[in-house]
Amino acid sequence: MIEGTSAYCIKKEPSLDRLRESFKVINRNVTHAQKILNDLLDFARPKPLKTRPYKINNVIERAISLVTIDLERCNVTLSMNLCSPSPIVACDEKQLNQVFLDLVWNARQAMPNGGSLTISTSVNSSPPAELLHPGDTCPKRQEEMQQFVKISFSDSGVGIDEKSIKKIFEPFYTSKPKGLGLGLSICKRIIHAHGGTITVESKHGEGTTISIFLPVESYS
Ligand SMILES: Nc1ncnc2c1ncn2[C@@H]1O[C@H](COP(=O)(O)OP(=O)(O)OP(=O)(O)O)[C@@H](O)[C@H]1O
Ligand SMILES: [Mg+2]
Incomplete structure (x- = not known):
């Protein structure tokens, strides 16, 4: 999704509105990818507690x-x-x-x-x-x-x-x-x-x- 949307922005010279929409899609997907990565890291390598x-x-x-x-x-x-x-x-x-x-x-x-x-x-x-x-x-x-x-x-x-x-x-x-x-x-x-x-x-x-x-x- 991130790859496809950014490729579209590069190739198609979209209007400012389309560009904004595309960045929203990219932003949502980056947040989702970040959560997946963080969860996988937490699962593989639990952090010690600092209580x-x-x-x-x-x-x-x-x-x-x-x-x-x-x-x-x-x-x-x-x-x-x-x-x-x-x-x-x-x-x-x-x-x-x-x-x-x-x-x-x-x-x-x-x-x-x-x-x-x-x-x-x-x-x-x-x-x-x-x-x-x-x-x-x-x-x-x-x-x-x-x-x-x-x-x-x-x-x-x-x-x-x-x-x-x-x-x-x-x-x-x-x-x-x-x-x-x-x-x-x-x-x-x-x-x-x-x-x-x-x-x-x-x-x-x-x-x-x-x-x-x-x-x-x-x-x-
Ligand atoms: N409050 C809730 N109401 C209904 N179902 C729930 C609730 N909390 C958890 N579940 C069920 O438990 C499953 C496992 O939850 P968990 O948070 O571990 O994973 P996930 O939400 O599916 O994915 P992730 O949290 O990794 O994005 C969910 O997919 C859902 O089926
Ligand atoms: Mg969950």
């Missing part, structure tokens, strides 16, 4: 502020319901940012005609075992009294059928024509590296909730 204690509410708000305009443009109504006081989590903000943006992106893609996305947090003592993905393990750092913050992304999108739900965290599983299928497997690896876990609940045709559980250090 620091953060108020998790601030980490979520900073990440989501990057996509609010885009969500509005796509008719997605965003609601945030963050518990107070904010749990403090030892985390790598950059890597969690990537997880949150991937989950929002998946939710957006599941609502091509718009819908609602609710991001909420609550504090649980541990993730419910029945929500753990088959083959998944409970968080390594789970001790008797370890508290976990649950961060849920609930959308009103197309949902996932029972057969596919088992596969969504597998590398290269995708139901999208242009998907690579690495987003959720990278999210899972990042969350596990934080001593947490990630779960899914979904009803085909009704929506999906992806929840992340992270160990809490303290509260602020």
Whole structure:
């Protein structure tokens, strides 16, 4: 697409409007190619965590502020319901940012005609075992009294059928024509590296909730 569009611009001497349109196509495709390359690199060579204690509410708000305009443009109504006081989590903000943006992106893609996305947090003592993905393990750092913050992304999108739900965290599983299928497997690896876990609940045709559980250090 990039090659074809740029070749057209070089050969055909297009008008300024056509040129602008062509650059938009090139720009979209470069962004897509960049995401594929970054995901492949992250998958092949996971980055070590650089953790620091953060108020998790601030980490979520900073990440989501990057996509609010885009969500509005796509008719997605965003609601945030963050518990107070904010749990403090030892985390790598950059890597969690990537997880949150991937989950929002998946939710957006599941609502091509718009819908609602609710991001909420609550504090649980541990993730419910029945929500753990088959083959998944409970968080390594789970001790008797370890508290976990649950961060849920609930959308009103197309949902996932029972057969596919088992596969969504597998590398290269995708139901999208242009998907690579690495987003959720990278999210899972990042969350596990934080001593947490990630779960899914979904009803085909009704929506999906992806929840992340992270160990809490303290509260602020
Ligand atoms: N919020 C959601 N609603 C419905 N289906 C979802 C949702 N999130 C993930 N899925 C399903 O899980 C699959 C895997 O998701 P994942 O993010 O790993 O890959 P992808 O989105 O297909 O491609 P990539 O993220 O690499 O661009 C998706 O193709 C889709 O079928
Ligand atoms: Mg994805």
